[in-house]
Amino acid sequence: MAIGPDPAAPLEPAGAGIGSAVPAQPTELVYDTGVELQARSQWAFARRRFLRHRLAMGALVVLLTVFGLGIFANFVAPYSYSEVNLDALTQPPSAKHLFGTDQAGRDYFSRTLYGIRTSVRVALLVGFLSTLIGTVVGGLSGYFGGWPDNILMRITDLFLTLPLLAVLLTAAKFLGHSGPTQVALLLAFFIWTNTARIVRGSFLSLREKEYVEAAKASGSGDIRIMFRHMIPNTIGPILVAATLTTGTAILLEAVLSFLGFGIEPPTPALGVLIGEGQDQGLASWWLVTFPGLMIVLIVLCINFIGDGLRDALDPTQRRIRA
């Protein structure tokens, strides 16, 4: 078999990728193995590594199931969330009521499902907003440096000197926290600094790369450089940060609602349910256990997915993940 580079073609370094002989310019290589070769992009490799990560894939499936149950709570829930059944006050879990009933005889399983819907809605909104703000601010400050960067660093420092929960509680109290959307805005306003720091770090190091210098030399504007060169190379860490921020958002929203500074009853949210069940919780364990288990499940899946993403997107990975 004649395998080898075409003698007429210029010498090229081996293409990127683990475990495949992808040529840099496939049309100039001579193969007669009869095997068709495809060029794979970096994203394809990352995607393949992620799909092979069993734990992350399992977590993704579970998470999507839980999200689906929550979003379609209208159709899935056996009872409505405010349907009172005075014959069955505070019942432990049974066949008729999977998670039991609460003090007003409402089916807890249905309430938990609706709670999942609200909490997920808030968390996704927070994740999206904080990633957006963080990327913009971090990117601008990392790329331009100078005084905007300085200001960003001072602001991040300021956020670090105060415990996050205390600041959130104060802001919630004094700015108001009516409704899930306002709570989401509040959370997003304080969580973006993490993403901003990551993006800033990435942009700072990318700024020194040769292709950026070349792009500048050939007259590319700043915006074009940022969108064409820097952001695609930062999307990995951004994605991981977004995933983990969403997980943090769920936990924070739960704490705020539990303490009474977030979503308020009667809107069901997981934290609200636990808060309402707290008084009776000592005797009726299911009132506090099940919403909390849902939170743990969701955040656990998000963490596994984030971990899988981080492993998949890191091209310096040395060992093969199981």
Add this chain to the structure above:
Amino acid sequence: MFAYIIRRLLYSIPVLLATSFLIFTFVSITGDPLGKIRSNPRISAAELASIKHEKKLDKPVVVRYGYWLKGAVRGDFGRTLFASRPITPDLKRVLGHTLQLLVAVEILAVLVAVGIGVLSAIRQYSVFDYSMTTLSFIGFSMPVFWLALILQVIFTNAFLKWHVRIFYTAQLSSVDPGHGIHFLLDRIQHLALPVLTLVVLTIAAYSRYMRASMLEVINSDYVRTARAKGLIERRVIMKHVFRNALIPLVTVVAIDFGGIFGGAIVTEQIFTLDGMGTYFINSLQAGDPYPVMAWLMVSAVMIVVFNLVADIVYGVLDPRIRYD
């Protein structure tokens, strides 16, 4: 080193000033402390004005901040807005209680997490490693307040059903705790569950960092040299890997302190401990800006001091760092 400490302290002063000014402005502008009084129909407008003047609420924010600052630097945080209760003694008392909780949590968490992290790294991919990793993930996916509630439920039911009191589920001390060793034992029994709650989350995070840090050091060149020199593995680990892996953990502990503090707020609320957490939430719920301000300042100072201590420890541990 001394100069470095002084410099850091001097640097933190403007940061604290800026933080306090921002918080003060925020709290003063957004909240309406006289809201309750205002909505009371029995109080006339003239009375309202005189109350405003007496509490200096009719002056601009900057002036009010000046008054507050003058007292704050002397340690006198003034009085609460509504009940006119002096803030500083209350704050001192609850600070002491919370510090007991936090110190216990940090020490316990660091000791256990370092142990778990080191063992996980040495026996990578073993059953121990995988199970610890899974437990860690579960640990930091748990909301702190939920774990606290579950522990409370379990131990309360244990007491009610089997009449066995292992740990207390509420309050800092029993009604009559006694003195000396009895007091200490009683306090430990009361604080055990809050400490356990916070420690689970903290260990989950710290052990992951320790493990990652250990793995990074284990794969480095100088460790390979040490092994090549013929040192027994145990000596390699203890003398080289462990000490170097410990260093990044100091940074993590410093950064995470604010998070633990936040967790302590919720835990104290659930276990009804007389600490900074309950003080803060009660003041917030009342909408009283002055204790909230004082609280935020005290916690900011605590965090700054803690970060400074962590940096000094870092400098002591890592001979590559020279502060001059």
